[in-house]
Amino acid sequence: MGVVLNIEKGKRDAASIKDLIDLTSADMGRVNELILSKAGSDVEMIPEVANHLISSGGKRLRPMLTLAAAQMFGFAGENHVRLATSVEFMHTATLLHDDVVDESDLRRGKKTARTIWGNQASVLVGDFLLGQAFRMMVEVGSLEALDILSSAASIIAEGEVMQLAAAKNLDTTEDEHFAVIKAKTAALFSAAAEVGPVIAGASKNDKAALRSYGMNLGLAFQLIDDALDYGGSSKDLGKNVGDDFREGKVTLPVILSYRRGTTAERAFWKSAIEEGKTDDAALEKAVGLMVRHGAIADTIGRASHFGEIARDALAPLEQTPQKSALIDVIDFCISRVV
Structure with missing residues (x-):
């Protein structure tokens, strides 16, 4: 059921971020040690x-962005390791909190912490990791990076609060959805990339380029x-396919399908998203409507558009192995579904 994906894409994914992994492997070893500590x-x-x-x-991926961005501007020292670890702790805390809010049972193919230890433990451990992240930021001693x-x-x-408010609301616009994902997901990618040149003492333009x-x-x-929630696999997505649908999340494929649909199709979306009628048959119908109206393809197209903006942001910078690796990351992100 769903969109047919290229079964060879896994090989392409691994190859596309190999240079980033290689360039940051020594530093990531130190990040992993610090994470455990x-x-x-x-x-x-x-x-x-x-x-x-x-x-x-x-x-x-996020801590590797921090490490590569710092290396790109010649940083020498240990503070990029502390900041990369802070970034990973922030991300991990967000996942722990997300799974509670979304009532998710699967994360990266494993039972979520909330299903094993309960919601309270997941929230509180997430808070602990955030606290540790901020302690490491303070240790770095850069007010700009801390900010x-x-x-x-x-x-x-x-x-997260914006997404909660938009849940099950089919009147959500495309612009409103972009505001949610800009805050919920893109803000940490941006911060992870920007703090690298910050601690390396790079120029204002260089910092702006990595931020963009x-x-x-x-x-x-x-x-x-x-897009993957309606056309991927649990292995690709790290959670159950269709979770967004079952949770009543109004993501871009839903927004486009609803707005482009007939009166009868909109009635289906109201029944599924607003009333929670989201069994397997409903999911299959939802995917069919998305394919009919080009909603998944257009979501991927918009992702490609933002990928090109990211590529252009790096264009003026000096050519380095790290710059090439960061550009490869863009292709990796998009290639998960094409």
Whole structure:
């Protein structure tokens, strides 16, 4: 059921971020050590819950962006490792909180922490990781980096509340949805990329370039996730396919399908999204309507558009191996569905 995807894409995915992985591998080794150290606590449940998600196989793309962006401008030292770890803790905390809000049962192919330890533990351990992230930011001693990441934390929370308010609301516009994903997802990509040149003492223009790159990469990344929920697999998505549909999330494929649909089709969407009639047959019908109205294809097209903006943001910068690797990340994000 759903959109047919290229079965060879997994090989292409691995190849497309190989240079980024290679360039940051030594630093990521230090990030991983710091993650294990800072996730520790005398309170037994904290490392259990934290390590459940931390060790579940995520690509750790966001901290690699921080490391590569710092390397790109010749940074030497350890502070990029602390900031990259802070970025990963912020992301992990967000996932723990998201799974509670969304009542998700699967994350990266494993049971979510909330299904094992409960909602309260997931929220509180997420808060602990945020606290550790801010402690590391302070240790770095850069007020500018602290401002960027702390602002991102606030914006992410706003995005979560915005998404909650938009849930099951089929009157949500495309612009409103972009505002949600800009806050919820793209803000952390942007901050992760920008703090690299910040601690490297790069120019204002260089910092702006990485900020724009990260923001538009994050928008592309989330739009592809929106598309994958209706045309991917659990392995690709890291959660159950159709979760957004079952949770009544009004993502871009839904917005486009609803607005382009007939009166009868809109009635179906109201029944599914607003009234929660989202069984397997309804999901299959939803995917069929999306294909009919080009909603998934257009979502991917918009993601590609933001990917091109991210590419253009880096264009004026000096050619380095890190710049090439960051451009490859754009192709990796888009290629998950094409």
